Amino acid sequence: MDQAVREAMDSFIQKVLIQSQEAQIQLLVDFDPEWPSLCYLQEENIGEKVRWQPVKQQKPATWHDFEKALDLTLHPSISAFYQCYWSDNLPAKHTSGKLELIQVWNEADFARLQQNLIGHILMKRRLKQAETIFFALTEEEDFILSINNSSGEVVLEQIGLEPTKVIAPDMASFLLSIEPVIAA
Template sequence: MALTISEQLTKFVSSYVEEAKSEGLKIVFDSDWPSPCYQEAAEDGDFVRWKPTLQTPKLSFDNVEEAMSLKLHPDYCSYFTAYYSDNLKAKAPKGNCELLQVFNHEDFERLQQNLIGHLLMKQRLKQAPTLFFGLTDEEDFILTVVNDSGEVALEQVGREPTQILAPSLADFLAQLTPITR
């Protein structure tokens, strides 16, 4: 039986943390960018241990849905409202990618603003709404969720998606191998 998006994301995050266990996940500490992900206090500029941390309380896309008069795909909402985390690098069947995450509440607000900008561009171009969640090694190509179907697509910025990569976000995550170095 297929896992839900929440279960599959938790499985990927757990494997990501496990993959990094020997060296640990490290990030540059920035006191102006606080996050529950930091595992220790440090001076600005020092490397510190971090790990993905469950959001409590969970964040919400209600304001984006209201502003855009659009119901966002529930898998997309679940994906970004599960963890606070730095972006997660992964190997996919068609190449490497970087899964966008939110590091703190301010980062979530920035994500929402960028998503509104993306959706407005799609409207202006008279294209179906897509929801970005990842970057690829190819410049100008992003990973998106097709809002109407929940399919994961490869999309060149400003164009319709060119290729369906998976029938759902959970199925896409199931194909990934963490890259922690």
């Protein structure tokens, strides 16, 4: 697993927790017993806001079936990114704008992410474009941040088109360049 990405994610999560604590803002999510997660810090009635926080994956989710189905080896940095924490999506800001890091809440969410990524990869292949793996949403509709699976570069791409801009040379340096956005 890409240790630099793991350390950068640890650093970002620490910033999230410190920032929310300093601002005295709790991380809240609607409670859903049908959507269990180790992230819940409390359990309430369905739909009520409850406290949560990112939790390290003790047994990282696996990409084996995903890679086998697509006859593809994922870039180590994207594997490491999605295997670090169970978490709700995390808002952040970068010099190029606001974004939301896509995270996985539980194993079912990880399976759903893999299905979405399979569709994304198949679309890229059909369009004869470089294979990318998305990991963040941007403020601009239809634009996502992805990893170029061959080079490991963080790129900005409009869905269905080739990436238009390299944002960072690698995932670890990108993660170290962003700041969390904690809102009440």
